[in-house]
Amino acid sequence: MIDQEAPLSLILFSGTDDRLGAAAILATGAAAMGRPVNVFLQYWALDAFRREKIAAWHGAAPESGPSGATLVRESQAQRHWSELFQQAKDIGDVKIHACALSMELFDITPADLDPLVDDVEGVAAFMSDATQGPITFI
Amino acid sequence: MIDQEAPLSLILFSGTDDRLGAAAILATGAAAMGRPVNVFLQYWALDAFRREKIAAWHGAAPESGPSGATLVRESQAQRHWSELFQQAKDIGDVKIHACALSMELFDITPADLDPLVDDVEGVAAFMSDATQGPITFI
Amino acid sequence: MIDQEAPLSLILFSGTDDRLGAAAILATGAAAMGRPVNVFLQYWALDAFRREKIAAWHGAAPESGPSGATLVRESQAQRHWSELFQQAKDIGDVKIHACALSMELFDITPADLDPLVDDVEGVAAFMSDATQGPITFI
Numbered sequence: 001m002i003d004q005e006a007p008l009s010l011i012l013f014s015g016t017d018d019r020l021g022a023a024a025i026l027a028t029g030a031a032a033m034g035r036p037v038n039v040f041l042q043y044w045a046l047d048a049f050r051r052e053k054i055a056a057w058h059g060a061a062p063e064s065g066p067s068g069a070t071l072v073r074e075s076q077a078q079r080h081w082s083e084l085f086q087q088a089k090d091i092g093d094v095k096i097h098a099c100a101l102s103m104e105l106f107d108i109t110p111a112d113l114d115p116l117v118d119d120v121e122g123v124a125a126f127m128s129d130a131t132q133g134p135i136t137f138i
Numbered sequence: 139m140i141d142q143e144a145p146l147s148l149i150l151f152s153g154t155d156d157r158l159g160a161a162a163i164l165a166t167g168a169a170a171m172g173r174p175v176n177v178f179l180q181y182w183a184l185d186a187f188r189r190e191k192i193a194a195w196h197g198a199a200p201e202s203g204p205s206g207a208t209l210v211r212e213s214q215a216q217r218h219w220s221e222l223f224q225q226a227k228d229i230g231d232v233k234i235h236a237c238a239l240s241m242e243l244f245d246i247t248p249a250d251l252d253p254l255v256d257d258v259e260g261v262a263a264f265m266s267d268a269t270q271g272p273i274t275f276i
Numbered sequence: 277m278i279d280q281e282a283p284l285s286l287i288l289f290s291g292t293d294d295r296l297g298a299a300a301i302l303a304t305g306a307a308a309m310g311r312p313v314n315v316f317l318q319y320w321a322l323d324a325f326r327r328e329k330i331a332a333w334h335g336a337a338p339e340s341g342p343s344g345a346t347l348v349r350e351s352q353a354q355r356h357w358s359e360l361f362q363q364a365k366d367i368g369d370v371k372i373h374a375c376a377l378s379m380e381l382f383d384i385t386p387a388d389l390d391p392l393v394d395d396v397e398g399v400a401a402f403m404s405d406a407t408q409g410p411i412t413f414i
Contacts, residue, residue, distance in 0.1 A: 008273065009410075013298055016339055022151055022180055022275075025239060029261035035269070042298055044339050062200050062338050063154055063182050075243050101301060105351050123305035131311070134147075134273035135284065135410035137298075146411065160289055160318055160413075163377060167399035173407070200338050201292055201320050213381050272285075272411035 006133030007036035009126070014138060015044030017081065018060040018072045023138045024084035031092025039085075039096040040126045041117065045138075046102045054082050054114045085116055097121045144271030145174035147264070152276060153182030155219065156198040156210045161276045162222035169230025177223075177234040178264045179255065183276075184240045192220050192252045223254055235259045282409030283312035285402070290414060291320030293357065294336040294348045299414045300360035307368025315361075315372040316402045317393065321414075322378045330358050330390045361392055373397045 008030045012023050023039075030037050041049055048058050057076075060069040088094045098113060098120045110120060146168045150161050161177075168175050179187055186196050195214075198207040226232045236251060236258045248258060284306045288299050299315075306313050317325055324334050333352075336345040364370045374389060374396045386396060 011298075011302070011412075013295065014337065014339065018181055019151065022149075025261050026149070026265075029265040032262060033265055033269075035265075043294055044337065044344070059339055061152065061182065063152065063197060068182070071243060105347060123301050124308060127302075127305040127309055127311075130410075131309075133410070134268075134271070135412045136149075136273045136275050137412050137414050138275050156319055157289065160287075163399050164287070164403075167403040170400060171403055171407075173403075199290065199320065201290065201335060206320070209381060272406075272409070274287075274411045274413050276413050
């Protein structure tokens, strides 16, 4: 029973639209089941959540090739991962945190971030919410 | 005791042979210990499980460089990750599911997939099998 | 209560400095909270832990681009991920294991590895320490 409600801790590292899309689907699926979700934005994923960049094309994994990248781009045009994260937040207990160290590394201020992001926190705070449940790195 | 039997939920996203090889080893190791394994194929990993593509060379991570890619290629020629997945299924409770959304994105039908794949399911079904245990994204 | 002490099992696959940096921060955060951490080095991450290579520049994810790679390089010059792993080992119960199969694949001997690495083990041994808690693949 304990684990039923264990939160899903999602560390988003990669900033390509295919991985962000996969992450958004996971978050939405977990939220729909009533599972709390804590998202932690690091490195290139944090960069992709900048207010001015979030709707831009962020590329796909190198292995996708040109035709694969086109597929990802078209699917994102239909339903963007940022909309899915908004939907996940609307239906469930989903928090999106910016990693303090990555904020510093990329010289990003809270005002630079899309409103989807709830706050900035350190890895200790993130890890203390993740003592139970999976920690999934994307 | 509960967690002893918690399934390992493996989300395969990447379709390069080095990552698929690492995933196959994990699945085999878990299956050998009697742990249930649920594999969920998304994006480039799903593409790599096409019947006509599964035995082909799918490349290695860009960081591997030419010499690293050769190493991966040679190791896959000796024991391919698809054989390891078959072995994992032979010895344990290992299910391989194709992500319904990725099937649609890549315009793949069930008949296109290698027989290693058990079925097509949505993220909700996958997540409902993953309320306990790790969720590992590869 | 059981899960409070569940170890964090970190599989390091990628050998780029941005991913190794993210892994080191996670390991340090977990160790600081008193959580046991088991690190399993595979493929490119194992290669990066070679004694003669560990301090070298290992590149960043392709998506980083030249300016992103420079950022990563500068941050690593200030505080290298290998120092963070050392710090994690100093403050907590952190073990770093080299994957036996990857040792063979890359023709690496224990003497080739940085002293941060505790031992060589097979995937079965790693998985038997990971029956509880998250398994995070980086």
